[in-house]
Amino acid sequence: MRRLLFVMLAVMSGAQALGAQTPPPAAAPSVQPAKPAPPATAAPPVAQPETYSYSPDGRRDPFTSLIGTGGVEARGTGRHSDGPATMAVGDISVRGVLQSRGALVAMIQGPDNKTYIVHQGDKLLDGTIKTITPQGLVVIQEVSDPLSLVKQREVPKLLRSLEVVKP
Secondary structure (H helix, E strand, C coil): CHHHHHHHHHHHHHHHHHHHCCCCCCCCCCCCCCCCCCCCCCCCCCCCCCCCCCCCCCCCCCCCCCCCCCCCCCCCHHHHHHCHHHCCHHHCEEEEEEEECCEEEEEEECCCCCEEEECCCCEECCEEEEEEECCEEEEEEECCCCCCCCCEEEEEEEECCCCCCCC
16 A cells, blocks of 8 residues: 555656646747757767778789799799690790791790690790790790880790800
8 A cells, every 4th residue: 555655656746747847838039040959869870891802903912022033923833734824934944846847846844843835826924935946935025014115025035955054
């Protein structure tokens, strides 16, 4: 019983408090301009983390080391198993020159220590074989340096036995 009386008093006092909060009757409009209402407080938007992806578009990877590669982009050994078309000019050495059906062909060795037969006009990763001579071959290499005025250069690749030994 006592509890019921206490609850009823609490409900009645709450109803009186709500009645006290009713706005007063509208007064005549004042001359002062109305102030804008403050914006409703909403939760600030949560910043989503930006996702970034690097698109090389023919440029070298900026995180690979240039030391020991001679400025040539380092290439994985898995790419060299597909033949001479995946080898750079600096990666090959001429092992022999043969005559086959009236034309000269060259035997080149790649970084995977396998020997491949190439003909005039065959493509390499960064060049094309221009000519094959009894002393070796000449490759037209595509220069990928953006500051260079020359976009192609001829690179002679001599037989290993004819290369100049540097002291």
